[in-house]
Structures are given as C-alpha cells and as structure tokens.
Amino acid sequence: MNSYSTKYNMETGLGLKKKAPPGVICIFGITGDLSKKKLVPALYALYVRGYLAENFKIIGFARRDWSDEFTRQYFKEALMGHPFFNDRDADEFLAALFYHRSSFDDPEGYAALRKKLSFGGDIIYYLATPPASYSTIIENLGESGLCNLEGHNIRIVIEKPFGSDLETARGLNSLLLRYFKEEQIYRIDHYLGKETVQNILALRFGNSIFEPIWNSKYIDHIQITVAEKIGVGSRINYYEKSGALRDMVQNHILQLLSLVTMEVPTSFESDAIRNEKVKILKNLVPIKQAEVSHKVIRAQYVGGYLDGGYVKGYREEEGVKIDSTTETYVALKAEIASWRWAGVPIYIRTGKRLSRKLSEVAVFFKPVPETSLWFGRPSPAPNALIMQIQPDEGISLLTNVKSPGYSMELIKHPLNFKYEHSFGDELPEAYERLLLDALTADPVLYTRADELEALWAYITGIREAWDIVSPPVYSYLPGSAGPIMARKLPAEEGRRWRRL
Numbered sequence: 396m397n398s399y400s401t402k403y404n405m406e407t408g409l410g411l412k413k414k415a416p417p418g419v420i421c422i423f424g425i426t427g428d429l430s431k432k433k434l435v436p437a438l439y440a441l442y443v444r445g446y447l448a449e450n451f452k453i454i455g456f457a458r459r460d461w462s463d464e465f466t467r468q469y470f471k472e473a474l475m476g477h478p479f480f481n482d483r484d485a486d487e488f489l490a491a492l493f494y495h496r497s498s499f500d501d502p503e504g505y506a507a508l509r510k511k512l513s514f515g516g517d518i519i520y521y522l523a524t525p526p527a528s529y530s531t532i533i534e535n536l537g538e539s540g541l542c543n544l545e546g547h548n549i550r551i552v553i554e555k556p557f558g559s560d561l562e563t564a565r566g567l568n569s570l571l572l573r574y575f576k577e578e579q580i581y582r583i584d585h586y587l588g589k590e591t592v593q594n595i596l597a598l599r600f601g602n603s604i605f606e607p608i609w610n611s612k613y614i615d616h617i618q619i620t621v622a623e624k625i626g627v628g629s630r631i632n633y634y635e636k637s638g639a640l641r642d643m644v645q646n647h648i649l650q651l652l653s654l655v656t657m658e659v660p661t662s663f664e665s666d667a668i669r670n671e672k673v674k675i676l677k678n679l680v681p682i683k684q685a686e687v688s689h690k691v692i693r694a695q696y697v698g699g700y701l702d703g704g705y706v707k708g709y710r711e712e713e714g715v716k717i718d719s720t721t722e723t724y725v726a727l728k729a730e731i732a733s734w735r736w737a738g739v740p741i742y743i744r745t746g747k748r749l750s751r752k753l754s755e756v757a758v759f760f761k762p763v764p765e766t767s768l769w770f771g772r773p774s775p776a777p778n779a780l781i782m783q784i785q786p787d788e789g790i791s792l793l794t795n796v797k798s799p800g801y802s803m804e805l806i807k808h809p810l811n812f813k814y815e816h817s818f819g820d821e822l823p824e825a826y827e828r829l830l831l832d833a834l835t836a837d838p839v840l841y842t843r844a845d846e847l848e849a850l851w852a853y854i855t856g857i858r859e860a861w862d863i864v865s866p867p868v869y870s871y872l873p874g875s876a877g878p879i880m881a882r883k884l885p886a887e888e889g890r891r892w893r894r895l
C-alpha cells in the first residue's frame with residue numbers, strides 16, 4: 396500500500412471495487428510517445444490509487460539501447476508533472492519496470508522475453524507500436540508459444556488504428572484469432588474510457604424520465620461534434636493515409652452514436668452492451684455513391700491566423716502532398732433504419748484547427764405543438780439535452796422558463812450539471828480505466844470483432860464512394876467552425892449546427 400491510496404479513495408469515492416491481480420503487462424513500444432504520455436502515467440495513477448497488486452510488473456519492449464535503470468530514470472522524469480507525483484511512490488512504482496531490448500521481428504527476442512515472464516500471474520501484451528508492426532508481433536508471440544503459457548491468463552490489447560478498412564480489419568482479426576480467443580483480445584478506443592462517455596449509459600438507463608421519450612416520436616435530431624483546435628502536428632505520416640473519417644468517425648464518433656442510440660441492454664456485462672451496440676451499427680443506413688457528395692462534406696484547413704499567430708494550412712505541412720485530398724474535417728448525416736430511429740437524422744462533424752476543443756452529443760427534442768397557446772408570442776425553443784464529453788464535462792438540459800416580469804415571456808435557460816462542481820475537477824484519465832479493465836479481464840469498454848467490422852463496413856462504404864465520385868475537398872480557415880458547405884447538411888432540412 397502506498398501513501399495516497401486510502402486517502403484518495405475515501406475522498407473521491409472511486410472505490411476499490413476491483414484490483415488488478417498479480418501479473419505483468421508487457422508494453423511493446425515502451426520508448427514511444429503513447430507510452431510516455433498515457434500508458435505509464437495511467438499505470439502510475441493506478442498504482443498510487445492502490446489498484447495494482449503488490450508484485451505487479453511492467454516490461455517495456457523496444458529496440459533502443461536502454462537499460463532498466465535508464466528506462467526508470469526516463470519515466471521518472473516523465474512522471475514529474477503527474478498530479479500524484481512524489482519521489483517515494485514514483486521510485487516504488489518504477490522498481491517494477493524492466494526494459495527488454497529487441498526488434499519486433501527477432502524470434503530470439505521473444506525467446507528471451509519468455510524467461511522474463513516466468514514470475515507468474517496474468518500476462519497482458521499491450522501493442523503501443525506503429526500499426527504496421529501489429530502482425531509481426533502477433534505472429535511472433537504466437538509462433539514462440541507466448542500466447543499459450545501454462546498457468547497464465549493471457550490477454551492482448553491493440554491500439555488504434557485497427558486496420559484501415561473493412562478488409563484489413565478482418566485480416567487483423569483473423570490473424571489474432573489464429574493465436575488468441577476473442578475473449579483475450581482487447582481493441583482499444585480511448586473515448587470509451589472517458590467518464591463522460593460512460594455517463595451516457597448511466598443517464599439514459601438510470602433515469603426513468605428519458606427512456607419513454609428516447610425515440611423518433613419525441614426526438615427531432617441528434618448532433619455529435621468532436622472539434623479540435625490543434626492541427627495534425629507530428630503525426631503527418633499516419634494522418635495523410637487516415638484522414639478525419641478514419642481517424643475520428645470510424646471509432647470515437649460512431650461509438651458515441653451507438654451509446655446514445657442503442658436499446659436497453661439486459662445487463663452492464665460486456666457482451667450485453669456490445670450486442671446492442673452491434674445491432675445499431677449494423678442498422679446504420681449505408682451512404683450510397685449517388686448521395687455521398689451531399690450527405691458527406693469533407694474539407695481541409697488552409698493557412699491563416701489563430702490566436703494571434705500564423706498556422707500552416709494542411710497542404711503546407713511537411714510531408715503532405717500539395718494536391719493531398721486527405722480530409723482534416725468531415726461532416727455527415729447518418730441515419731439508423733430501426734423502429735426507434737427511423738426519420739431521425741444524426742449530424743456528425745469533426746475536424747482539426749477549428750475554433751475550439753469540444754466533444755459533445757446534443758439531442759434535440761421536437762418543439763411543442765403549434766397551437767393558439769403561443770399565439771402572438773414567439774414559440775418556445777425546442778428542448779435539447781447536451782452531453783458535454785470535454786472540456787467542462789457535464790450535462791445541460793436546455794429548457795424554457797418564464798422570464799421575470801408581468802407577462803408570459805419565455806427565455807431559454809439550461810439546467811446544468813457540471814462534474815467539476817459536483818465531484819471536483821479530477822476525473823480519472825481514460826487510459827486508467829481502460830488499463831484497469833484489461834488488467835482485470837473486463838472487456839466492456841473494448842471493441843468486439845463484429846462491432847469493429849460493422850464500424851469499418853459503414854466507413855469503408857463512404858471511402859469507396861469517395862474514391863469513385865471524388866467529391867470536392869472544401870477549405871476552411873483555422874479558428875473557424877469548419878467549411879461553409881457543412882452548414883448545408885442540417886440547413887437543407889430546416890436545422891442548424893450548434894454554435895462552435
């Protein structure tokens with residue numbers, strides 16, 4: 396037990412409902428960016444909060460010439476900005492970190508790894524590597540027998556992107572299934588680890604007031620926005636092949652969509668939830684070639700001024716082709732062919748270099764009926780339920796209230812719940828929850844093979860239509876709300892985007 400754990404849990408009510416059993420997590424790509432920014436800090440937080448077994452170990456696999464000592468020092472420096480950092484906890488935590496030097500394609504590296512895994516307990520392989528290395532690692536783990544070690548429960552976590560279209564995702568699934576069973580495979584989507592995303596289910600199914608109105612009779616439309624202010628940054632090589640549709644819509648946004656629209660699961664068990672999500676994803680109406688140009692708007696940011704300084708346009712970024720058609724923004728109208736959702740459009744938009752960072756789901760209800768009640772006065776604005784994923788995590792219900800005074804004038808007013816006000820500002824990082832779930836063999840927040848293939852089927856349909864039709868790639872200014880053409884999507888149906 397360490398200095399923080401009892402105090403922290405009592406204060407925040409996070410609760411020690413589950414604790415990782417003894418074992419080892421082997422992180423492939425320990426010297427990389429994700430390990431430094433997310434994985435090791437999340438494991439440290441779990442350690443400090445008391446969620447790791449006493450003899451839990453971390454093995455970092457990469458090819459740089461590092462020693463155990465150097466690796467510990469490197470991560471100690473990386474942890475110095477962590478909110479829970481203190482010398483004693485960091486040293487104790489890092490004493491359990493070991494470095495394993497090998498190339499991913501060297502079978503001897505796996506034979507040597509086998510000896511280091513022999514201290515018992517569960518084994519979790521975490522692939523935090525370039526996606527091109529996934530198959531090499533999986534094959535080497537399989538052929539060296541490391542997927543099947545007597546007396547160990549073994550799981551494998553795979554980072555995104557999981558494939559680049561339906562065919563490659565299927566190929567990766569079948570390679571994994573050659574060596575692992577589905578229940579051992581954990582495909583990550585970090586949005587599912589966010590508290591506010593999990594709260595979508597809590598809000599919908601823990602409150603009897605929502606279910607009766609959660610359908611096409613009462614809901615007019617839904618908007619899902621994941622906007623970012625940052626540009627593509629140093630990830631050009633990956634992004635140029637990916638674009639916003641694959642980078643954000645295929646995973647995070649369609650996950651949000653499925654949580655907001657799925658039927659009530661029979662339990663909070665992983666398969667019960669994932670079964671319902673898959674049903675929704677399979678009911679997404681494919682976007683056909685003939686409609687792709689007006690149902691999907693793609694665009695790129697151009698150069699311009701943001702926060703007082705010039706920022707390069709996407710095509711000016713180093714490594715981007717001058718005639719690149721990779722979209723840094725995409726907006727689309729999705730539809731679900733089901734009794735509950737027929738006729739309810741779901742407008743989606745995501746992009747980089749927009750006016751601000753914002754992830755939210757907004758559910759717009761139908762307006763009150765047009766009757767003589769409001770005759771001569773403006774009709775009340777439709778109600779909307781806004782689930783703000785980040786920042787300023789919270790939920791608002793936009794209602795109409797009487798404006799103070801002598802007449803029946805209505806004004807819009809939000810009923811607000813803010814995490815920060817109710818629970819303090821410290822929400823656990825998504826990777827903490829996701830890692831804890833992988834360590835405790837709970838796949839509820841991970842994507843199942845059939846779910847992943849349904850996600851890719853929808854996106855691959857759009858990509859293929861783009862390849863044939865070549866719709867225009869519109870432009871937008873940094874700091875804007877996106878391309879003007881995107882307004883058309885809801886506007887042609889008498890609606891408009893929420894302000895960004």
Ligand SMILES: NC(=O)C1=CN([C@@H]2O[C@H](COP(=O)(O)OP(=O)(O)OC[C@H]3O[C@@H](n4cnc5c(N)ncnc54)[C@H](OP(=O)(O)O)[C@@H]3O)[C@@H](O)[C@H]2O)C=CC1
Binds near residue numbers: 458498500555556
């Ligand atoms: N970085 C991020 O913010 C995010 C990353 N991801 C995903 O996480 C994964 C990792 O990303 P990131 O950390 O940025 O990648 P990096 O390029 O920073 O790290 C790659 C890691 O893989 C190792 N590596 C690469 N090739 C070999 C090889 N042949 N043999 C041994 N080691 C090798 C590198 O080791 P060495 O240094 O020794 O060469 C390094 O540790 C990717 O799938 C990415 O899409 C997902 C979301 C966000």
Ligand SMILES: O=C1O[C@H](COP(=O)(O)O)[C@@H](O)[C@H](O)[C@H]1O
Binds near residue numbers: 623642643754
């Ligand atoms: O997966 C990704 O997500 C980030 C955005 O994540 P967030 O938690 O900051 O909302 C995005 O910047 C990146 O391009 C994408 O690969």
